[in-house]
Every structure is written in C-alpha cells, then in structure tokens.
Amino acid sequence: MKINKPLYYCTECKAILPSLDKLLFVEEKSTKGFCSEACIEDFYIPLIRHFESIELNMRKNLGIEEEKINFNFSDKQLVDEVLSSFDEVWKVSNELDEEIFTYIKHYDKFSGVVICKVYSGEASFVFLSTTTRSRQFLAEIRTGEKVNNKEQSAEGEFPKEFSEDFSEDDFNFMQLLENKKSVLLAELLVKRKDDDIPFEDFMLYESCFPETLETPDEVFESRDKEGDTFIVYIKSYIKERENFFYIISCLKRKDKENEDSPDVSVFPVLAFPTNDLDLYSEFRTGKRIAGHLNN
Numbered sequence: 001m002k003i004n005k006p007l008y009y010c011t012e013c014k015a016i017l018p019s020l021d022k023l024l025f026v027e028e029k030s031t032k033g034f035c036s037e038a039c040i041e042d043f044y045i046p047l048i049r050h051f052e053s054i055e056l057n058m059r060k061n062l063g064i065e066e067e068k069i070n071f072n073f074s075d076k077q078l079v080d081e082v083l084s085s086f087d088e089v090w091k092v093s094n095e096l097d098e099e100i101f102t103y104i105k106h107y108d109k110f111s112g113v114v115i116c117k118v119y120s121g122e123a124s125f126v127f128l129s130t131t132t133r134s135r136q137f138l139a140e141i142r143t144g145e146k147v148n149n150k151e152q153s154a155e156g157e158f159p160k161e162f163s164e165d166f167s168e169d170d171f172n173f174m175q176l177l178e179n180k181k182s183v184l185l186a187e188l189l190v191k192r193k194d195d196d197i198p199f200e201d202f203m204l205y206e207s208c209f210p211e212t213l214e215t216p217d218e219v220f221e222s223r224d225k226e227g228d229t230f231i232v233y234i235k236s237y238i239k240e241r242e243n244f245f246y247i248i249s250c251l252k253r254k255d256k257e258n259e260d261s262p263d264v265s266v267f268p269v270l271a272f273p274t275n276d277l278d279l280y281s282e283f284r285t286g287k288r289i290a291g292h293l294n295n
C-alpha cells in the first residue's frame, strides 16, 4: 500500500473520499470539494451572514429597513424564478479568480435579487435573496461586471433564450436538460480513466468550447433511450505537448411554437476534453451529420 496516492477529501470536515466523483463542487475553477450538502452549508454559512449584514447596513443607510414586499409565492419560488428568468446578471471576481454572481429580475412592482455561486452554468449556492422597490438599493446591488446574457458567464450554459417569456415548456425543457446533464455526467465519471485529463485542469481547455461548436471536426446525431435527440460536436487538437479531443454533447430542442418547423436549437449538456480514444469512440455514435476525419 502506498502512503501517498491521489487524495480526495472534503474541504469542510476533511473526510477522505474514495474518488474524485464523490466530491460535490460549488465553485467554478476551484478545487474546493465537499462530501455532503451539510458540509457545503457549514462551509458557506458564515458568508450568508456576511451578505445579510451588508444588506442590513445598506437598508439602514437608505432608510428602507422595514421594506415589506408582498409577493404571492415562496422565497424558494422567488429564487427559482429570478435565476431562471433573470433580467440582469452581474459578476464580481476577486484576485483568486473566485466569482460571485448577482441575478436581478424585475417584476411589475418590485425587483427580485439573488446573490450566489455558479457552478457548471447554474446557481450552486445562494448567499442572499431579497426583494426591493428601491432604485437606490438596486443601484448598490449592481456591482462588478455586467454579464451580457449572450456571453458565456460561467460555463456558457445560461439559456438566454429563456430570459423573456419563460413558459412552462421552457421550464420543462430546462428540467429535462438538468436530468440529461446528471445522467451524462454520471456516465462520464464511470467511464473516465484515471490517466485522463484531470477535472481540475478542465478550465485550461475552456477556449476549446466555442471553437468546437463553431468548427467541429465531426458532428453526430443520436437518440438516447428516452428518444431525445443529442448532437455531439467533436474537435481533435494536436498540440506540441499533448493530443486530445474536445467533446460537446448537446440536447436538441425543436421549435416549440411550430412542431413542424425545421428550426431547432441545441443546448450544451456536457463539454469536456479527453485524451482517451475509447471515450472518444463512445461519443462517435449515431448518424454523422457533418465533418470528416482528420488524420
């Protein structure tokens, strides 16, 4: 038995985990991993206090400590709505490249605000949620860099098309997307070989994401067990020091307005680099709809 082998442990309780896939992550570009939701909460709760106290001070300064907004849904619904159909997103990064996002959604009579961490393109931990009618309060809330909805804020998976007219169809599709993501990720974790590109290095390959979508070497279309259509984009990179593939698996969505319409949109479900030919082959299934083999 070797004393020093790859070690994965919970950032909070230091429990040793058997493998990387047992770690839960909250932050993009971070090695902070956790053994459980409970440890995630324990770790971040002091930051919730931090944001709450700032909010309280801001409200005191503006004389709106007692601002009461009646909205006829729960706090959780508010958070879900603000995150899924936001009007504005702001991003603050520190010198360690850690990012915290502020989401704002404007309702008729008030605005909803959610401050959170984002992981894999979705909110992973909420520090603060609040509502306000005060323009000044909103002005103070808007800090950092405004994220253009089109821009790929974290992993590029903000469904910008949904920011307006978010319908039940959209909601169902988002849920489907989430489910597919968990399934694909779980499969990937099982199939990945130990010597494949480590997760912590994935951020080094971010620039491959747009390149692969724009100029893929191969594109495949296939259906999964549930009959949903996936489009897989693959680009091979031959570099001085390493060769690898970048693979993006996207879920296809037909135009909801018109079922017969040929217009389709594709939404990235999973994107990753790999140097494993077997894994690459696994994704080359279905009908090749574009591209040629690069030798």
Ligand SMILES: [Zn+2]
Pocket (backbone or CB within 6 Å): 010, 011, 012, 013, 014, 015, 034, 035, 036, 039
């Ligand atoms: Zn733990």
